[in-house]
Amino acid sequence: MPEIVDNKQVFTLYEVASSIRKTLAERYTSAFWIKTEINKLNIYAKSGHCFPELVDKKEGKIQAEMRATIWKTDFDRINQNFKKVVNEPLKDGIKVLLLATISYEPKYGLSLVIRDIDPGYSLGELEKEKKETIDKLQREGLFGKNQLLPLALLPKRIAIISVDTSKGYSDFIKVIDQNIFGYRFFHMLFPAVLQGEASIASITRQLRNIKKIKKHFDAVAIIRGGGGDVGLSSFNNYQLAKAICSFPLPVFTGIGHSTNLTVSEMVAYQNAITPTELADFFLQKFHDFSVPVQHAEEVLIKRVPLFLINCKTDFKNITHQFKTTTKNHLAGHKKEIHYLSTGLLQETRFRINNEREVLSNIKQNVLKSTKDLMKIENLELTRSQNTIQKESLRFFVQQLDQLKNTEKIIQLVDPMNVVKRGYTITSVNGKNLRSIKQIKEGDVLNTLTSDGNINSKIINIEKNP
Amino acid sequence: MSEINYTKAFDELQEIVHEIENGEISVDSLSKKVKRAAELIKICKTKLTSTEEDVNKILKELSSADEPEAEV
Numbered sequence: 001m002p003e004i005v006d007n008k009q010v011f012t013l014y015e016v017a018s019s020i021r022k023t024l025a026e027r028y029t030s031a032f033w034i035k036t037e038i039n040k041l042n043i044y045a046k047s048g049h050c051f052p053e054l055v056d057k058k059e060g061k062i063q064a065e066m067r068a069t070i071w072k073t074d075f076d077r078i079n080q081n082f083k084k085v086v087n088e089p090l091k092d093g094i095k096v097l098l099l100a101t102i103s104y105e106p107k108y109g110l111s112l113v114i115r116d117i118d119p120g121y122s123l124g125e126l127e128k129e130k131k132e133t134i135d136k137l138q139r140e141g142l143f144g145k146n147q148l149l150p151l152a153l154l155p156k157r158i159a160i161i162s163v164d165t166s167k168g169y170s171d172f173i174k175v176i177d178q179n180i181f182g183y184r185f186f187h188m189l190f191p192a193v194l195q196g197e198a199s200i201a202s203i204t205r206q207l208r209n210i211k212k213i214k215k216h217f218d219a220v221a222i223i224r225g226g227g228g229d230v231g232l233s234s235f236n237n238y239q240l241a242k243a244i245c246s247f248p249l250p251v252f253t254g255i256g257h258s259t260n261l262t263v264s265e266m267v268a269y270q271n272a273i274t275p276t277e278l279a280d281f282f283l284q285k286f287h288d289f290s291v292p293v294q295h296a297e298e299v300l301i302k303r304v305p306l307f308l309i310n311c312k313t314d315f316k317n318i319t320h321q322f323k324t325t326t327k328n329h330l331a332g333h334k335k336e337i338h339y340l341s342t343g344l345l346q347e348t349r350f351r352i353n354n355e356r357e358v359l360s361n362i363k364q365n366v367l368k369s370t371k372d373l374m375k376i377e378n379l380e381l382t383r384s385q386n387t388i389q390k391e392s393l394r395f396f397v398q399q400l401d402q403l404k405n406t407e408k409i410i411q412l413v414d415p416m417n418v419v420k421r422g423y424t425i426t427s428v429n430g431k432n433l434r435s436i437k438q439i440k441e442g443d444v445l446n447t448l449t450s451d452g453n454i455n456s457k458i459i460n461i462e463k464n465p
Numbered sequence: 466m467s468e469i470n471y472t473k474a475f476d477e478l479q480e481i482v483h484e485i486e487n488g489e490i491s492v493d494s495l496s497k498k499v500k501r502a503a504e505l506i507k508i509c510k511t512k513l514t515s516t517e518e519d520v521n522k523i524l525k526e527l528s529s530a531d532e533p534e535a536e537v
Contacts, residue, residue, distance in 0.1 A: 153471070153475060154471065154512055154513070156512070156516065183513055184513070184515050186516035186518040212527060213523050213527050216518055216526075289509070289512075292478070292479060292482070293506055293510060295482065296481070296502060297506050299485055299486060300499055300503060303486065307490075
């Protein structure tokens with residue numbers, strides 16, 4: 001009951017709280033279904049009770065927030081049923097449809113007491129989220145991006161995102177470290193939470209770390225194991241799947257479960273069902289590299305000597321063949337040369353004889369012809385000689401006769417001869433006198449006679465009538 | 466030894482082996498090729514059975530790369 005202090009009605013806090021409790025209990029008598037999201041589940045391990053923090057978000061912003069309670073007995077039942085249907089335990093960030101009553105306790109305040117949760121609703125929400133993630137990645141062209149990266153020929157430097165105490169991690173390490181082939185891997189653990197809502201941020205943070213030192217690695221392996229099929233829905237988360245898609249190194253997943261593939265596994269470079277299978281994949285890559293190298297070694301050890309032996313044999317055969325062929329060839333040539341030389345000799349002899357005969361004939365012909373010609377020429381010469389003799393004699397006689405005649409004529413015309421016959425020759429002043437015109441009275445005339453000269457003076461000159 | 470080196474070594478080795486197996490190799494170049502192949506085999510085998518990475522060095526590098534993480 002309120003007391004009166006200074007005319008004021010004063011309640012204790014308990015009285016107020018009790019009043020609220022009474023009012024609420026009268027107003028909210030039955031349980032009702034509420035659609036909400038569990039922001040934090042807050043399980044108290046010791047008591048087994050659960051005090052979830054419920055939120056209602058619109059476009060990412062919190063519109064309502066309320067505490068809730070699930071008593072241990074309810075929680076065990078609800079969680080078991082939930083796991084069976086959704087393959088997930090109740091967890092942070094999950095959307096739920098829950099049956100609750102409103103409770104108000106003066107000591108604890110307002111909370112919703114959850115009586116039941118409909119797992120079908122959550123399953124639908126998770127499937128919806130998965131589909132949305134796929135659609136969004138496909139729309140952004142990121143979906144198969146990691147699968148297009150080139151994988152190192154030997155993916156031997158592996159960045160492992162896992163939990164160091166997990167069975168999956170130890171299985172993986174065991175297979176790749178204790179292989180009997182002596183293959184040596186370099187692996188480095190980037191510890192992360194691999195289950196539940198927290199895994200999203202945890203894995204993406206480690207991916208960011210690896211990205212900074214990516215040059216030291218060939219591949220990333222996200223390994224989980226031993227967790228069964230539960231708590232995998234975080235692998236459908238858009239942020240995580242996107243981080244895998246756009247990671248600059250091939251990302252491998254081996255998260256060990258038997259349910260439908262999560263989006264992260266779908267977009268990984270390669271997914272293995274178990275960590276062991278993933279480890280085998282890496283070993284296989286080493287085999288793929290090692291087998292040809294071993295083969296190459298074998299080729300060097302076995303094939304090369306064989307090759308050399310073959311070469312030697314070939315060489316021997318060829319040499320032998322060369323020898324034989326050359327011999328035969330030479331023999332053939334020798335024979336041919338012999339034939340040819342014999343033929344040449346015969347031919348030459350024949351030719352020489354022939355030519356000799358021809359020459360001899362020519363010689364005889366020339367001789368005969370020369371003789372004939374000389375005979376003819378001789379005859380001609382003799383005839384010419386005779387003619388010349390005869391002709392020259394005749395010419396001399398003729399000339400002699402002519403000379404004789406001339407002499408006679410000359411004798412005839414000699415003045416002395418005329419003088420002898422009684423004639424004289426008169427001259428005046430050294431010139432023979434032919435006309436009276438040459439002289440005048442008183443001139444001395446010279447008269448030549450046969451036996452002397454007479455000089456006389458002209459007395460008279462009478463001109464012939 | 467970088468990644469490209471052993472990949473190249475592997476490819477070159479394959480080529481030589483192919484040549485030897487198909488008898489495409491001449492006796493003249495055989496000894497040179499065999500020598501080269503032996504080298505390449507050594508490179509490849511070393512790559513299979515050893516590692517040069519050092520965790521401590523990588524961790525150091527990672528911590529020095531931590532500062533400009535503001536973008537994330």
